[in-house]
Amino acid sequence: MMGKNVFVKKLAFLGVVALSSVMLTACGNNDDEATGDSSNAANDDVQVVRIGIGNAYNPFCYLDENEELAGYEYEVLKLVDEKLPQYEFSYEPTEFSNILVGLDTGSYDMGVHGFGWNEERDQKYLYSETPSVTTGGYVILGAEGQDFETMDDLAGKKVQVKTGGNVSNLLEAYNKENPDKAVEIVYEDSENEQIVSNLTNGVYDAYINEKIDADQWVKQFDGLEQYGENIFGDQADSGCYYLYNKDAEQMEKDISAALQELHDEGETGKLSKEYLGEDYTK
Template identity: 30%
Template sequence: MKKNAFRKIAVTLTCATILFTLTACGKKSEKEDDASEKGVTTITVATGNASLPFCYLNEDSKFDGLDVKLMEAIDKALPEYKFKFIGGDFPTTLSNLESGKAMIASFQFEVNNERKAKFTYGTVPYTDWDTFIVTNGDKGKALNTFDEAKGKKIYVTTGTNQAAMAENYLKEHKDAFTLVYGEYTNEQIVEAIKSGTVDATLAPKYSNDLFIKNYGVNFVIGNQPVNKSKAFILFNKKADVKLQKAVNDEMEKLKSDGTLLKLSKKYLGGDYVPKN
């Protein structure tokens, strides 16, 4: 009986030792995991989820597009940061940045006074965004200026620089044309112009090139833009200065090493990277 009792005690102690060892190992593993993440700061990046070819969800429901791949390339080069995307339409992306839900936003942002007051612009432009009036060539000639758009219905995406520039023109030329606001996809823009729901839209040359390539339409633009501009990323006003410098420096490198050009050719079909 005593031998059996000693055996039971020995077995109990052995089990306790094994359990303690496993528990200790588990705690060590958790600490190691914590240590591997130590010094890495997660940064939320606001972008679009349905704006081809800039920022959208692909067939695998993953973020894709020029703006997304640009931010992923920056993230890869900065091990001290981990970027996490949140998607939305254009106005939502701006509100996510303004509210602090995101510290960076990447969605082809042009410079205007309202945004300059609310956000901090990146220092490196990454896409030319000269704006043209896009019309259906099967229904008339190209329009070069807003003056030539008199009486037309022009689609603009809500909250964009294109909307702002057209609104500014209308302040001095009341009722010159009518603005139709929305959050249309490229396909919806094309259908609206083809059907005559609107007569025109405002877009950069490469957008019109994509309309023609992807939908087989005869859309035309004028021989001069109604506005010359470039696209930048935006930072929340409270974004860490170190983060801003790291991102801006890396964007400069990506421009110098040809990465921006590769992204432009892949997603926009040509070289639309600003030369300065």
Template identity: 30%
Template sequence: MKKILLVILVVAVALLGACSSNIAQSKSVSEKAVKKIIVGTGTQFPNICFIDEDGKLTGYDVELVRAIDEKLEEYEFEFKTMDFTNLLLSLETNKIDLVAHQMEVNEERQEKFLFNKVPYNVFPLQIVVNENNNDIKSLDDLAGKKIVTTATSNAAIFIEKYNKEHNLGAEIVYSTTDINNQLRTGRVDATISTPFAADFNNKYADAQQKVVGESLLNSNVFFLLQKDSTTLSDRIDEALIELKEEGVVSALSEEWLGADYSVEF
């Protein structure tokens, strides 16, 4: 009887050990299967990617990436913040895997990088001036004026091209940190931005801005990836389609941008 009990005990211990080993092995495999994706974004784009009053990185692009992260179990998304002008270089040198910063398509970016296929919102560009400026109402009114913008942005590319092709004689100033102050103090006459950024700046930074004229450009925006990241790009598109169908993308746009900019052109 004692021998039988001893055999049963040995078998039970062996089974328990094997079970524990299988669980550990399964856990190890599961952990290895999760791939970390470094997401490059900024901290100074109102309502898009910024640090809130509690010191938290948030905004439309940030929260959308977090929603995508919840959909894709095989990936873990981790943010890395930097100046906008460093994002493309960081992607090109493999320091990040993905850019989330309202990236619009242009030829230079298409040559070097991969855009996902499903746009996640529309980016409207308009002229923004000081609220007391009644002289500038259209692009032609920018002739001979100082225009501040962020280097390499689509706003910069647009105004550089228009300035050259239409002989505006405008002076383009590049900045990322004190655009609000430059407009408020009259050191520059205008910038090219979005209505939701102007609203945010007025609410939280007393920017004293207003949007004038018609929309200059409405572009679909995408995430930007390395050329060979087709699998990740496809999975992001699948997640975006689901999030759009569930109303999550529209809700985030309403929350952060003040309107539903998720409808693509």
């Protein structure tokens, strides 16, 4: 299947050539008892981690021109995998909406798509202790030449959001707490190019995104500008995390520890500069 990449670490085993099936059985039993051969046990101890990862979230996780998995998150996970011989990572690139479904149904052990923290997800999934990057909080995206700086400037404005995302939750809570300054929330699950077109053509006034993503958008698209700084303050967590099923506590601890080592060693910082333009791991 194009776009589906499974990367598996293979264990090599030494075969014993015997003269007869009887001798093979006898020698095999004796060797296991005498030497404590744990090849089969070692193979059984390696746990496959089935990872649902984004296929169109450039530059974080996406398929390149050869339909091969690429991006910051994928390169980081390859380094994490090298540090954890007890696991072998198996990747399935897929659409954002499929990742949580895959976790729910048990198809995936781990979900990767720059997931921010929110209370609803936290009740359902296990978040990684260590974020893969920090996001710099939320900023406002709009057409060039706007005078947006804070949430107050968006009162009565049409703000496009994606259904079920962190921003929709934050805006809904904001409107409830500030009815006299409420924004008009427009739920529309468009691709990035359409969102930018909606902004530059005046269909909607603003789109709210994390700074790490907004930086990429401003570089990628003409006629777009970002405004404000950390507009939700302490109400919004500023990390991107991996998600797991609730019973995967040991897996989460192991992967978070390896990821933190890579942060401390500066390896993820190098990849962040290469793929994201700056070191967003600090």
